[in-house]
Amino acid sequence: MSRTLDLTATPADRISRLRSVWRAAWDQGHVDALDDLLSPAYVRRRGPASAAQGRDQFKESIRAMRDAFPDLHTEIEDIVEDGDRVAIRWRTTGRHTGAFLGVPPTGKPVEVSGATFARFDGASVTEEWVTFDSRQLLEALGIITTGHQAAVDADLVRGVHRKFITGVTVVTTDDDGTPRGLAVNAFSSISLDPPMVLVCVQRSSSTHPVLHRASHLGISILSAGQLDVAKVFASKGDDKFARVGWTPGDFGSPLIDGSCAQLEVEIGERLEAGSHTVFTGRVVSARHDDLAPLVYSGGGFFDISHTAPLPW
Ligand SMILES: Cc1cc2nc3c(=O)[nH]c(=O)nc-3n(C[C@H](O)[C@H](O)[C@H](O)COP(=O)(O)O)c2cc1C
Known part of the structure; x- marks a missing residue:
């Protein structure tokens, strides 16, 4: 098709081409x-948490x-069309028979629905915004569960957690020059190569929204x-950092003086899970x-x- 013809393409031409190209590609x-x-x-955009993709990256993601x-x-x-913009509501199905997001094949059928908003310039799409419920996909693959029915009594679960021994960390971040932080024992190593960790922070914490806009966080193991x-950071209040010694780390995160270990983390995923957000990085x-x-x-x-060390 010549460029002249493309530029005079009617809306109906655009839609039928879009349908056939989607069929061929997907x-x-x-x-x-x-x-x-x-x-x-x-450019393909998927919200602030995901990096924008160019055409070749998009093709690669379809291949994967x-x-x-x-x-x-x-x-x-x-x-639905509106001038140079087109909104497409779609539903994708498929059976998971190859590794995806690090999850080995489960054989499970997966269904994801979403919407794509495309902007045409003449006959070509220059920009797309894509939105879909990624939880449908993650839940189908068993990466997350979103079921709300409590299967086990909460006190029983609390009793189980009390048997698990942890350290205590102070998770901190720099909020435009103001240090913020809270006590956290839900801290874990995820991977050594690359070195990755996670912390779980309750949404009701006043530090939570700050961590959502931060690029880095600090973890000081007390x-x-x-x-x-620990008591200072397990409480609420604006003056927590006036009551303890702290020093900014190389990446600006406040680190607690006298703590036995310290990390700074570039925040990666923010996963909503029950009452908490899991911050990985x-x-x-x-x-x-x-x-x-x-x-x-x-x-x-x-x-x-x-405590006495046990021989093993
Ligand atoms: C030992 C200990 C461990 C804690 N672990 C966590 C945790 O893992 N995640 C969390 O969100 N809150 C945890 N908390 C509770 C918060 O530190 C507490 O709610 C704090 O007041 C929140 O402060 P903020 O609202 O100023 O952020 C823990 C408290 C203690 C005493």
Whole structure:
């Protein structure tokens, strides 16, 4: 099709081309068919948490999707036009028979629905905004559960958690020059290569919204002599940092003086889970020393240096 013809394409031409290119790319894997629809400067956006994709990256993501779901099928359920903009409501189904997002094949059928808002410049799409419920996909693959029915009594679960011994951390961030933070024992290593960790923060915490807009967070593992610091950060108040010594880390996160280990983390995913948000991220700075850590168990605090090591 010549460029002159493209530019005079009627809205009906655009829609029928969009349908056939989607079918070729998504259902048949002919991703180069997208070159007939998407301009070379095409940008695909998926909200602030995801990086924008260019045309080649988009093609690559369709290939990866089709490797994991070879029978992928997308049904266009509705198309609405408004001048140079087109809104498409779609539903995609497929069976998970190849690895996806690190999840080995489950054989499960997956269904995801969403909407794409495309902006045409002449005959080509220059920009798309895509929105879909990624929880449908993650839940189908068993990565998250969103079922709301409590299967087990809450007190029973609380009793189980009291049997699990943890340290105590102070999770901090810099909010435009103001240090903010709270005590957190829901801290875990995720991976050593690359070095990644997670912390879980309740949505009702006043630090929570600040962590949502931050790029980095600090984690200070409290030492056995810092019970008073744990109490400060387990409370609410604007003056927490006036009551303890702290020093900004290499990436600006406030780190608690006298803590036995410290990390700074570049925040990656923010996963909503029940009453909490799980913040994952890559470790960008780390240090530790010989001080013993403060221990939290069964609702009480302990000094680990009074415990006897078991031979094994
Ligand atoms: C030992 C201990 C561990 C805690 N762990 C967590 C945790 O993992 N996540 C969390 O959101 N709150 C945790 N809290 C509670 C918060 O520290 C507490 O609600 C704090 O007042 C929140 O402060 P903010 O509202 O100023 O952010 C913990 C408290 C204590 C004493």
